[in-house]
Ligand SMILES: O=P(O)(O)OC[C@H]1O[C@H](OP(=O)(O)OP(=O)(O)O)[C@H](O)[C@@H]1O
């Protein structure tokens with residue numbers, strides 16, 4: 001059953017060679033959202049992965065594709081959703097870190113009062129490539145003294161070795177290799 005759901009999600013993920021730069025195969029999650037039944041399958045799988053970790057108290061979603069899944073998961077678990085955003089988008093006092101990703105670099109911010117010390121957080125994003133983005137989110141959580149109980153992604157590009165950058169527990173629903 002879960003395998004059927006996963007196959008349907010895998011079949012719906014798009015691939016675009018040479019986007020946004022030559023040499024990159026862009027894995028596009030948006031076609032999944034065009035099909036409500038497959039989007040529902042994916043949200044079920046995300047929920048099951050999150051439920052396997054006891055005591056999740058907060059969902060942290062990464063700008064921008066983590067925002068597609070994080071709030072849905074947070075509602076299902078009845079816990080808060082907190083956004084990590086690219087620089088300059090969040091008002092009030094923020095923590096900030098710089099990071100590099102498969103095709104660029106950026107800065108991430110989180111509102112200082114959004115997560116409390118010791119809170120068990122699950123970080124969600126659509127995809128792990130080099131791991132720079134997820135690592136930066138973990139560093140932000142460290143600054144807030146939160147406890148990252150799971151870094152959850154839908155797609156991992158395994159050849160890029162991103163998971164080695166992470167010290168917190170990591171789970172992916174789909175693995176892609178070879179580029
Ligand atoms: O593992 P990494 O090499 O760091 O790359 C992964 C990140 O790259 C993409 O986001 P992107 O920065 O392109 O932003 P977007 O979600 O706003 O499109 C993707 O959604 C991940 O967040």
Ligand SMILES: Nc1ncnc2[nH]cnc12
Pocket residue numbers: 024025026027028101102103127129130157
């Ligand atoms: N290959 C890729 N496809 C989609 N999003 C990405 N983010 C970083 N690398 C990516």
